[in-house]
Amino acid sequence: MRSATVNGAGPGCPPDVPAAPLPERAAHLYTCQGLSTYRVAATVGISRQRVTRMLHRAGVSVKPKGSGRRRLPRGAGARVPDPLLADLYLRYRLTCAQISELTQIPARTIQDRLRAYGVQLRTRGRYNREDRLAIEPDILTDMYLHAGLPSGEVGRILGVSRRVVLRTAHDEGLPVRMGGPAPSHGPTEIELITALYADPDVQHVLTRHGLPVVPAGGPIWQRFPVPVQLGPDLAQELYESCGIGVHHIELLTGQPADSVRKLLHAAGVVLRPAGGRSPFLRRWRTSQTMVQLAQEV
DSSP states (O other): OOHHHHSOOOTTOOSOOTTSOHHHHHHIIIIISOOOHHHHHHHHTSOHHHHHHHHHHTTOOOOGGGOOSOOOOTTGGGGSOHHHHHHHHHTSOOOHHHHHHHHOOOHHHHHHHHHHTTOOOOOOSTTOGGGSOOOOHHHHIIIIIISOOOHHHHHHHHTSOHHHHHHHHHHTTOOOOSSSSSOOOOOOHHHHHHHHHHOHHHHHHHHHHTOOOOOSOSOHHHHOSSOOOOOHHHHHIIIIISOOOHHHHHHHHOOOHHHHHHHHHHTTOOOOOTTSOOHHHHHHHHHHHHHHHHHHO
């Protein structure tokens, strides 16, 4: 280990030594540059735990909680106003860790300040609705409905995935077509939610289990900031007895369709083949047809 690496930064100490062996580079960044173990891990592209082990093996004393960066003066974080932290978190969708990198305020402190400011923190995990990108509804309506562009083409133009395009269309209640350039005449998400709550079988199950009736309108994560607790028995009853699909269960509970699907698999439920209409949809379509015929007569 070079003395400059372990004894602190000298006048000619470089900011980084990318050509050095990984343990020596990590020790240099931690000791000479004063970076935290988190920052060292991000710089060299390994986990923080591995950085800590390297430093210990190199004989470098690691400070409590991996602190190594130069600290701001006491109270310096107070100069960053709470509205700015909330704007970074809500409008620009940065994580607390990313905001910490920008402001040098500890992520835990940012979380506490956001809560005190009245901001509801996003839940963690891959399938959370609030963590997904979205598209302006007016832009999506013009491109997907009026211009008839495929969802994949809309995503390519706007720089998002096809999945984000379809999810935003569902959240905004736009008719989502199964393929082809022409818009379909399928039900909007608002119509679906209204029909689900009006179905007698669904009504009976929801009432018996004490599930709330949440009006349609807005993204699913706004309708259900906290998803309804969904057990395997309730999921199986909704899926098999009521004949609704996993996406319909998501609309009624806020639980992601992927989570519902995994819950049903774990309960031993054989899922219906993809692509067809669920028993609920066939039942609803039949009732709509009968109403139309009665009106014509």
